[in-house]
Amino acid sequence: MKVLVPVKRVIDYNVKVRVKADGSGVDLANVKMSMNPFDEIAVEEAIRLKEAGKATEVVAVSIGVKQNQETLRTALAMGADRAILVVAADDVHTDIEPLAVAKILAAIVKEEEPGLVLAGKQAIDNDMNATGQMLSALLGWSQGTFASEVDIDGDNAKVTREVDGGLQTITVKMPTIITVDLRLNEPRYASLPNIMKAKRKPLDEKTPGDYGVDVTPRLTVVKTEEPAARAAGIKVGSVDELVAKLKEAGAV
Amino acid sequence: MHFGLSEEQEMIVSTVRSFVEKEIYPHEAEVERTGIVPHELGLRIKQKCIDLGFYACNFPEEVGGAGLSHMDFTLVERELGRGSMALTHFFGRPQNILMACEGEQREKYLLPAVRGDRMDALAMTEPDAGSDVRGMKCQAVRSGGDWVVNGSKHFISGAEHADFFIVFIATGVDETPKGPKKRITCFLVDRGHPGFEVRDGYNSVSHKGYKNCILTFDDCRLPDAQVLGQVDGGFEVMNEWLYATRLTVAAFCVGRARRCFDYAVEYAAERKQFGQAIAKFQGVSFQVADMITEIDAADWLTLAGAWRLDQGLPANREIASAKLHASEMLARVTDTTLQIFGGMGLMDDFPIERFWRDARVERIWDGTSEIQRHIISRELFRPLGA
Ligand SMILES: Cc1cc2nc3c(=O)[nH]c(=O)nc-3n(C[C@H](O)[C@H](O)[C@H](O)COP(=O)(O)OP(=O)(O)OC[C@H]3O[C@@H](n4cnc5c(N)ncnc54)[C@H](O)[C@@H]3O)c2cc1C
Ligand SMILES: Cc1cc2nc3c(=O)[nH]c(=O)nc-3n(C[C@H](O)[C@H](O)[C@H](O)COP(=O)(O)OP(=O)(O)OC[C@H]3O[C@@H](n4cnc5c(N)ncnc54)[C@H](O)[C@@H]3O)c2cc1C
Numbered sequence: 001m002k003v004l005v006p007v008k009r010v011i012d013y014n015v016k017v018r019v020k021a022d023g024s025g026v027d028l029a030n031v032k033m034s035m036n037p038f039d040e041i042a043v044e045e046a047i048r049l050k051e052a053g054k055a056t057e058v059v060a061v062s063i064g065v066k067q068n069q070e071t072l073r074t075a076l077a078m079g080a081d082r083a084i085l086v087v088a089a090d091d092v093h094t095d096i097e098p099l100a101v102a103k104i105l106a107a108i109v110k111e112e113e114p115g116l117v118l119a120g121k122q123a124i125d126n127d128m129n130a131t132g133q134m135l136s137a138l139l140g141w142s143q144g145t146f147a148s149e150v151d152i153d154g155d156n157a158k159v160t161r162e163v164d165g166g167l168q169t170i171t172v173k174m175p176t177i178i179t180v181d182l183r184l185n186e187p188r189y190a191s192l193p194n195i196m197k198a199k200r201k202p203l204d205e206k207t208p209g210d211y212g213v214d215v216t217p218r219l220t221v222v223k224t225e226e227p228a229a230r231a232a233g234i235k236v237g238s239v240d241e242l243v244a245k246l247k248e249a250g251a252v
Numbered sequence: 253m254h255f256g257l258s259e260e261q262e263m264i265v266s267t268v269r270s271f272v273e274k275e276i277y278p279h280e281a282e283v284e285r286t287g288i289v290p291h292e293l294g295l296r297i298k299q300k301c302i303d304l305g306f307y308a309c310n311f312p313e314e315v316g317g318a319g320l321s322h323m324d325f326t327l328v329e330r331e332l333g334r335g336s337m338a339l340t341h342f343f344g345r346p347q348n349i350l351m352a353c354e355g356e357q358r359e360k361y362l363l364p365a366v367r368g369d370r371m372d373a374l375a376m377t378e379p380d381a382g383s384d385v386r387g388m389k390c391q392a393v394r395s396g397g398d399w400v401v402n403g404s405k406h407f408i409s410g411a412e413h414a415d416f417f418i419v420f421i422a423t424g425v426d427e428t429p430k431g432p433k434k435r436i437t438c439f440l441v442d443r444g445h446p447g448f449e450v451r452d453g454y455n456s457v458s459h460k461g462y463k464n465c466i467l468t469f470d471d472c473r474l475p476d477a478q479v480l481g482q483v484d485g486g487f488e489v490m491n492e493w494l495y496a497t498r499l500t501v502a503a504f505c506v507g508r509a510r511r512c513f514d515y516a517v518e519y520a521a522e523r524k525q526f527g528q529a530i531a532k533f534q535g536v537s538f539q540v541a542d543m544i545t546e547i548d549a550a551d552w553l554t555l556a557g558a559w560r561l562d563q564g565l566p567a568n569r570e571i572a573s574a575k576l577h578a579s580e581m582l583a584r585v586t587d588t589t590l591q592i593f594g595g596m597g598l599m600d601d602f603p604i605e606r607f608w609r610d611a612r613v614e615r616i617w618d619g620t621s622e623i624q625r626h627i628i629s630r631e632l633f634r635p636l637g638a
Binding site for chain 1 (some may be wrong): 259260262263264266267270271303304305306309449
């Protein structure tokens, strides 16, 4: 079974984001970019499936700017076998919307015929949480979202989902799309030998045109603003003081 | 001219950076408080590093290392410089000088060191011989085909965890027109060897948990098989392998300075006095500007030294300059950062006071700043006969 893993290049989670002066979005010029952390978890899961003998090949896909090549090299250094880069924009500030991404992925799935797509549940930049679901609709495949545990067994996959108030376990038919949550696994570091090998692994470069997809945005960003600053907290000296303060604030 | 990193180098940097952030940072405060690296923790860091193929990455592939170039390895050292030295010690980088091992020495010392089965320490300094290495008193005399060693070494880092020691010992004296000149030989000495003892050293304010020890030799008998390189050839092996280690000090300083600098910038932007961020005062912001300028300069000087080594170009003076400038830069950057933090900079609630203390040794070990200036100026004036 082949596993397809879409990976997005996003602003690094450690970077303090800054809104551009004109409010058109977040400033991405000269800031550290990394693989979306949820996608890293998806890559890790795919590699584990391969190590467990349940997958034969792991293909990473990234859609965005030319620099997404670095994100794909990271996936290759973690252990993916090959990569597909779809260059869909020149400007790092151009965000390709979930529907366009899902359409391109759907076309790639038809070409590559994977038995499983493992994606992050959302990208930490705009938190859309939509691509996996849209891909499922476009392909007519089953889906298991917010996975904290995945067990592939022949024609079925058992997916434990993190839902409000607890865990839900569902069984989906293969081929399927699984979007992964934070607790599924802890992604590995790229090993030094794999970093050195990554360059030699195949990386195909494509365009949306190759898949007949129009990536023109459907959404208009009206305004981006920083969240309001939070008021400073206070330190309390004892539990009694804490309880007193909470009572004062009407919280208990 | 090309100043960018390759994709591999970017990945090496980001992997080592996240390793340091996730595997080293969380344990720093405890090591600082107790002055001890728990045995289990050291082993765990070492094993992770071995699993990742980074252990002994400074060694060539044919002996089981990763065969990194000087440039790649300098980048690794730079990222490790961010973390506690007591802990990154277990991100093993055995002494390159072990490449001088021959015959059975390879099986006994070189290969186990590269695999991480045995750890090494290097001993040159003595109470009466620091900068003046050749003035050493620890000596070996011939006896029945073996060597009998008497004397001591001090300030020996990594000795606590070392399974064997690379020790420089005087093996004779030559009379020269300039006076007597000691002949030096490099020996490999196993921990536990009769007549050889490792004792606790002094407490240093720099790099808590990265202890230094005292080694004593009391009629310690060593066969010729323990000689690394040639008898009386100690300076040859030293010159061939050891000057590059100064580059690792420079790289350490750059990495550490960058970590410290991030604290300075963030604090200056957030700390408000007189109704505004202190970064708004030029008295503060210009210091920040000077800091980054110095850090970048030291970074390029260091990487240029590594590049020269990779090109096979003479690099002795350049590496001495990098070590000198980077270690003095780190002293200024940590001191300025502490100043920007005001009184809080001195408190151990932040790591700034630790960076400031740690920085102090960098101008002393692996050749003091004065000795680096001596090396640099000697190269400039020797051709002129001055
Ligand atoms: C924490 C720590 C760990 C160490 N680890 C090791 C180790 O693992 N292995 C090892 O072998 N050594 C180690 N050292 C020793 C270190 O390399 C020496 O401390 C260093 O070489 C300086 O020697 P010294 O301390 O004896 O100072 P000295 O040589 O006595 O110098 C005293 C002062 O005189 C100056 N000076 C000396 N000669 C000259 C000159 N010709 N011109 C101008 N000024 C001069 C020096 O710059 C210095 O300011 C360590 C030291 C420390 C502090
Ligand atoms: C060990 C210790 C004991 C102390 N004991 C006492 C005590 O007994 N009683 C007491 O009242 N206080 C005491 N202090 C407080 C001490 O006086 C303050 O630490 C000092 O005044 C600096 O204030 P701060 O630490 O808040 O730094 P900040 O005022 O926050 O300064 C941070 C940085 O900003 C710079 N800065 C601030 N304003 C400007 C400006 N306008 N232009 C340019 N640069 C600026 C400062 O020079 C500094 O580099 C003590 C401090 C220490 C560390």
